[in-house]
Amino acid sequence: MTPTGQPLVCPVQPRYEWLYIYAFVNPETGESQFWLVPEVSKLAYQRVMAAFARSVGASEQHCVLVVEDGAGFHVPPLEGHPPGIQTITIPAYSPELQPVERLWDLTDATVANRWFETMDDFTDTLGQQCAWLETQPNLLSQQTLFHWWPLLRN
Known part of the structure; x- marks a missing residue:
């Protein structure tokens, strides 16, 4: 019991561990990448975006457009996104416009x-599912290629 007017202070030990998925999908081809990351932050976002850019060969000659949802952590470094990465932000509160939401x-x-x-068991199971999904471009394209999505014309 605490004296009247005094806040109750109770030490706690958080028992949560977090795991987040950063996902990229090309709706037209179904090509995808899933990144399992222990946090959602500006720094984590910047690191994943840099690794994604390297993995797809983004450069001044090979531009990649990334559709973002405007989350507070979608902030590029001061020097901007890696060369070749361009972003477009969909309107707030419109997840139906974001293919990866599907x-x-x-x-x-x-x-x-x-x-x-354990968290390792969870991570392994989720990682296996994400790895399997990366081998299923037809399934991912069926889920993400909206009828109004602009197709690339070569």
Whole structure:
């Protein structure tokens, strides 16, 4: 019991660990990349974006457009995104415009409503699902290629 007018102070030990998925998908081809990251932050976003740019060969000669949802952590470094990465931000509160939003049911399929003994078990299961999804371009294209999506014309 605490004296009247005094806040109750109770030490707690947080028992949560977090894991986030950063996902990239090309709706037209179904090509995808999934990154499992322990935090959502500006620094984590910048590092994933830099690694993504390297992995797809983004450069002044090879431009890649990334559609973002305007989350507060979608902030490029002061020097800007890596060369070749261009971003477009969809209007606030419009997840139906973001193709990657349609993938979360697929990523969650093996982990939803399950209990995992350890975070490593959870990460392994989710990582295997994401790796499998990367081998399923037709499935991902079916989920993300909206009828109004602009197709590249070569």
